[in-house]
Amino acid sequence: MERKDYYIALGKLVYAIAQADGKVQSEESSRIFDFVIAQLSKAEYAPEKGKTALKVFDIEKEFHRLREEKVPAQLVCQQFIDFVDTHNADFTEKHKTTCISLMKDVAEAHEGINEAENAMISKIKKHLDSL
Numbered sequence: 527m528e529r530k531d532y533y534i535a536l537g538k539l540v541y542a543i544a545q546a547d548g549k550v551q552s553e554e555s556s557r558i559f560d561f562v563i564a565q566l567s568k569a570e571y572a573p574e575k576g577k578t579a580l581k582v583f584d585i586e587k588e589f590h591r592l593r594e595e596k597v598p599a600q601l602v603c604q605q606f607i608d609f610v611d612t613h614n615a616d617f618t619e620k621h622k623t624t625c626i627s628l629m630k631d632v633a634e635a636h637e638g639i640n641e642a643e644n645a646m647i648s649k650i651k652k653h654l655d656s657l
Contacts, residue, residue: 527616530581535609536628537588538602539650543629544589545599546646551636558589561628603646607653614657622654 544554562585592602610617629650633643 527613530584531609531613532621533581533584534588535606536625537585538592538606538609539625540585540628540632541589541592541597542599542603542606543632543643543646545593545597545602546633547640547642548599550593553635554632555589555593557632557635558586561631562586599646603650606650610653610657617654617657622657625654626651 540554540558541550544550544558562582626647629647630639633639633647639647
């Protein structure tokens with residue numbers, strides 16, 4: 527699994543969660559940026575990796591592309607699940623933990639996790655647990 531493809535899939539994941547209730551809130555968008563900076567870019571940075579650490583920003587690029595195109599959350603959710611299925615041999619516990627943490631973090635950003643977000647999180651978590 528290519529790192530760039532994984533980050534694009536994470537962009538799909540966070541968009542699907544943020545859009546699950548029909549509207550992406552500014553707090554959700556901000557939380558994605560915070561996560562990219564605080565969690566992933568630090569984990570990806572190493573002198574030997576050089577500029578490859580910048581690929582982590584593909585999460586945000588994909589999120590904003592989907593938001594601009596107003597792609598339905600359920601469609602994007604299925605695209606993420608399809609990505610996981612295609613790359614299940616490479617999907618580690620660390621990948622799963624990152625996905626679950628990121629989903630919850632984004633969903634909680636605006637007035638906590640609502641019913642639509644919770645349903646989508648449960649669906650994806652169940653799928654990840656089945657790997």
